Amino acid sequence: MSVLFVLLEKELLDVVRDRRTVVLTLVLPVLLYPGILTLMGAIIAAGKDRLKHEPLVVAVTTADAQRFLDARAPPPHTTWRRVARPEAEALLRDKKVAAIVDAKEGAAADVDGGRQATVTVLYTKRFDRSMEALERVRPVLEAAGARALRLRLEARALDPAFATPVKLEAVDLDFQKELGPLIASRLLPVVLLMMLFIGALYPAVDLTAGEKERGTLETLLVCPVRPVQVMAAKYLTVALVSVVSTLVNLGAMAGTFGAGLSLAGEGASTSLRFTAGQVAVMLACLVPAALLVSGVALAVSSMARTFKEGQSLMTPVMLAGLAPALVSQMPGIELTTVTALVPLLNVALLVKAAVLGTATAATTALTVGSVLVSAALALKWAASAFDSEVFRFGGTPGWAKVWAGRKRG
Amino acid sequence: MSPVIEVHGIIHDFGALRAVDGVSFEVAAGEVVGLLGPNGAGKTTTLRVLAGLLTPSAGRAVLNGVDVHRQPLEARRRLGFLTASTGLYERLTGREVLTTFGRLQGLDEATLARRVAEVTRELELEDFLDRRCGQLSQGQRQRISIGRAVVHDPPAYVLDEPTASLDPLASRDILELVQRARARGKAVLFSTHRMEEAEHLCTRLLFVRGGRIVARGTAEALRAESGQATLTGAFLHFASGAAEARP
Numbered sequence: 001m002s003v004l005f006v007l008l009e010k011e012l013l014d015v016v017r018d019r020r021t022v023v024l025t026l027v028l029p030v031l032l033y034p035g036i037l038t039l040m041g042a043i044i045a046a047g048k049d050r051l052k053h054e055p056l057v058v059a060v061t062t063a064d065a066q067r068f069l070d071a072r073a074p075p076p077h078t079t080w081r082r083v084a085r086p087e088a089e090a091l092l093r094d095k096k097v098a099a100i101v102d103a104k105e106g107a108a109a110d111v112d113g114g115r116q117a118t119v120t121v122l123y124t125k126r127f128d129r130s131m132e133a134l135e136r137v138r139p140v141l142e143a144a145g146a147r148a149l150r151l152r153l154e155a156r157a158l159d160p161a162f163a164t165p166v167k168l169e170a171v172d173l174d175f176q177k178e179l180g181p182l183i184a185s186r187l188l189p190v191v192l193l194m195m196l197f198i199g200a201l202y203p204a205v206d207l208t209a210g211e212k213e214r215g216t217l218e219t220l221l222v223c224p225v226r227p228v229q230v231m232a233a234k235y236l237t238v239a240l241v242s243v244v245s246t247l248v249n250l251g252a253m254a255g256t257f258g259a260g261l262s263l264a265g266e267g268a269s270t271s272l273r274f275t276a277g278q279v280a281v282m283l284a285c286l287v288p289a290a291l292l293v294s295g296v297a298l299a300v301s302s303m304a305r306t307f308k309e310g311q312s313l314m315t316p317v318m319l320a321g322l323a324p325a326l327v328s329q330m331p332g333i334e335l336t337t338v339t340a341l342v343p344l345l346n347v348a349l350l351v352k353a354a355v356l357g358t359a360t361a362a363t364t365a366l367t368v369g370s371v372l373v374s375a376a377l378a379l380k381w382a383a384s385a386f387d388s389e390v391f392r393f394g395g396t397p398g399w400a401k402v403w404a405g406r407k408r409g
Numbered sequence: 410m411s412p413v414i415e416v417h418g419i420i421h422d423f424g425a426l427r428a429v430d431g432v433s434f435e436v437a438a439g440e441v442v443g444l445l446g447p448n449g450a451g452k453t454t455t456l457r458v459l460a461g462l463l464t465p466s467a468g469r470a471v472l473n474g475v476d477v478h479r480q481p482l483e484a485r486r487r488l489g490f491l492t493a494s495t496g497l498y499e500r501l502t503g504r505e506v507l508t509t510f511g512r513l514q515g516l517d518e519a520t521l522a523r524r525v526a527e528v529t530r531e532l533e534l535e536d537f538l539d540r541r542c543g544q545l546s547q548g549q550r551q552r553i554s555i556g557r558a559v560v561h562d563p564p565a566y567v568l569d570e571p572t573a574s575l576d577p578l579a580s581r582d583i584l585e586l587v588q589r590a591r592a593r594g595k596a597v598l599f600s601t602h603r604m605e606e607a608e609h610l611c612t613r614l615l616f617v618r619g620g621r622i623v624a625r626g627t628a629e630a631l632r633a634e635s636g637q638a639t640l641t642g643a644f645l646h647f648a649s650g651a652a653e654a655r656p
Contacts, residue, residue: 006512010501017500017541215496219557222460222490223513224482389463 003225007233015203015237025199025245033249033256051132056098057081058133059088065103068119071144075136092122098133099123101141111148119144184253185355186329189348192249192286193325196293199245200238201314204297207234209310231386235298235379242290250282274355281354281364288371289347293321295378302385324348335359340366343374412437413487413565413596414459419468421454428454430620431468436596438564441587443607444600446617447648452600453492455617456569459598460490473564486514489558492569499543503534503553506542507560514561521560528556532586548579555586566590566597572606584610604640614640616647623647 015021055077060066061084069080080101083091091097100122107117121137123130149163161167211217220230254274274282300317304310321344327333328348335349335358346367353359412435421429429451436442444452457463459470461481470477473487498506507528511521529538532552537545542553551571559566568587572580580603587597587610601607607614608628616624616631624631624647628640635646 003513006509010498010505010509013505014498014500211496214499215492216498218462218492219496219510219554220513221462222485222488223510224485224515225513226482 003229004232007220007225007229008236011207011233011237012240015207015241018203018206021203021206021241024202025241026248029195029245029249029252033252037256047128051128053077054129054132055079056129056133056136057096058137059083059091059097059100061085061088061100061102062105062107064105064107064109064117065101065119067108068103068144069101069137069140071147072140075140078133078136089122092124092130095127095129098127098129099137101137114152185352188253188355189328189351190322190325191253192246192282192351193289193344193348194322195249196242196246196286196290197297197318197321200242200290200293200297201301201318203241204234204238204294205301205304205307205310205314207237208298208302209304210307212304213306227386228383231298231383235294235382238298239291239294242294243287246286246290247283250279250286254279278354278357281359282351284364285347285350285367285371288368288375289344292343292371292375292378295375295382299378299382299385302382328352335363335367337363337366341370343371346370413473414442414567414598415471416455416459417469417471419455419458419470420466421451421458421463422466428620429458429465432617432620432622433468434615434622434625436565436598438594438596439591440613441591441597441599441611443611443614444598444617445602445604445607445614445644450617450648451620452617453569454620456490456492456567456598456600459567460488461485486561487563487565489561489563489566490569491554491558491567491571497542497545497550497553497557500541502541503538503545503556506553506557507538510557511560516561524560524562528560531589532556533582548575548582551575551579551583555583559590564595566595566599568597569600570602571599572601572603580606604644608640616644618648 057079058081060069060080060082066080066082074080081097083097083100085100085102088097088100088102092100100120102120102122103117107119110117119141121134121141123134125131150160153160153163208217211220217230221227296317297314300313301310304313324342324345325348327345333339333349335346335353339349340346340363350359350364350367353363414434414436416432416434419429419432420427432451432455434442444455446452454463458465459472459477461470461477461484464478470484472484475484475487477484501509504525507525508521511524516524529535532555534549534552534556537549542550545553551574555571566587572583575583584606587599590597591612599607599611611628613626614624614628614631615622624634624643626634628643631643631647632638632640635643637643637646
């Protein structure tokens with residue numbers, strides 16, 4: 001049995017028996033997406049449903065305002081209540097009424113006389129009930145306006161189209177019916193990169209700084225094994241955990257979106273099913289990304305002497321790693337031949353493009369190539385770190401020396 | 410008798426600090442040599458150089474005729490190394506630890522099975538061999554550690570304060586193991602702060618101070634040289650710098 005295989009078997013056994021690693025890489029994603037996304041959808045739907053059935057009182061300040069509202073039957077669960085304006089505002093602040101409809105005396109006569117009248121709806125964004133009241137009042141007043149317009153046009157024997165010479169019609173070809181790809185393109189790059197890091201960072205710290213702290217690393221290094229073999233086994237283990245974590249995350253998210261989320265009242269579904277091509281593109285960049293992140297995580301964590309110190313070192317690594325995912329969500333940032341060369345940003349953008357169906361073969365190849373080159377450099381860095389006495393016993397020699405592979409033993 | 414452990418003029422610097430300054434000694438088969446000295450004297454650094462964990466600035470170490478730094482892998486096959494700070498993989502069972510390290514030492518499966526059985530019997534590991542190391546007492550863990558260090562039956566044992574964290578009962582078991590190893594012709598280099606252990610076990614002693622060996626000989630000879638009635642007295646005498654190194 002080769003030394004590398006024995007080391008790898010030992011590392012994998014050690015890692016899979018670590019509950020924290022299993023929870024972070026397998027259990028968390030399986031529960032996270034269906035749990036959080038379904039819960040989020042349920043909370044939004046329940047909230048909207050509750051508001052829709054909430055009895056609301058809307059203050060009406062004048063007889064003219066009441067006349068506009070009488071153009072149509074009150075919306076369900078809505079009561080108009082005549083109150084003077086100053087008192088109405090006090091009631092709104094006290095949440096006794098949800099909104100106020102105000103119009104000056106003579107406003108109705110202005111409309112009848114062919115002039116324009118202003119109807120004001122007072123509400124506050126601080127209360128959901130007030131926002132809901134606005135939503136209920138708006139169509140009633142729009143109906144009153146439409147009715148007055150129709151009467152004016154009829155009086156002049158004009159076609160209804162006369163009042164709207166240009167009719168705006170915005171059509172979103174991609175997402176008119178499906179919100180799934182849009183939501184997934186926003187969510188997936190951030191969550192997948194985050195889980196990629198979580199999957200790699202914890203085992204990397206545990207297998208390097210953790211081993212130093214527990215005194216087990218020395219037992220390996222006094223065996224007839226080369227440091228590079230120890231590193232290779234740890235690297236393969238961390239990369240495997242990271243890849244598995246990423247695949248589980250991708251599967252859990254695909255399953256959740258595939259099952260569809262219900263966002264009541266949005267007027268669109270959030271169902272999304274990935275094609276084999278989309279999954280292939282995502283895997284093509286995520287697996288090399290896992291190799292890159294694993295190399296960086298091992299190189300950095302091998303500088304630490306204790307698990308706690310390793311975790312501290314990993315915090316900036318995690319933040320630096322997540323920054324590209326957040327940048328990928330900025331308006332105007334898309335996968336181009338330039339951004340495809342920026343490690344991790346290209347991964348986030350390619351995942352986004354894959355979900356939206358805009359990834360091309362050229363940008364995919366550039367991204368994968370760029371990430372593989374970065375992963376090779378990270379691996380060289382990790383190998384140099386493992387070949388130094390600093391890795392074995394800790395210390396602060398300066399990372400430049402480690403990168404250069406000096407002070408070897 | 411030809412020496413199994415040879416250290417020739419080892420020097421090791423940590424930056425500007427010279428931790429080991431020209432240390433030389435030999436340990437023959439069937440001999441237990443004690444390495445004594447105050448904290449920071451250079452004992453652990455010397456042992457780590459001997460194990461190939463640190464590269465000496467000058468000098469050489471040889472294990473059973475193999476140069477530690479020219480042929481590190483071959484040399485490590487001849488070494489059983491244990492330190493007080495040596496840990497165990499807590500999520501692995503004792504049996505998994507022994508088989509993993511036996512395989513890393515290059516034992517074939519038949520030899521490995523035989524050696525695991527021998528080590529289990531000798532160290533009385535039967536009752537807890539299949540329990541995860543994280544569930545074991547300190548004494549049980551130290552026995553597994555020793556099994557891990559000697560599973561490949563090396564000719565040289567290097568034990569750095571193996572009883573430091575053990576109660577007297579567990580310490581006695583370790584000391585008996587060392588005596589049995591000596592009886593089987595192993596060369597044992599033994600570092601300790603416990604003078605009674607050193608006097609009881611060691612055929613020769615090396616006193617280290619400031620990275621140098623300042624005295625060497627049998628316990629009786631060192632007591633006589635220092636003019637002290639006890640080995641502890643001799644230790645304090647040499648550790649305080651009251652004596653110069655003998656040539």
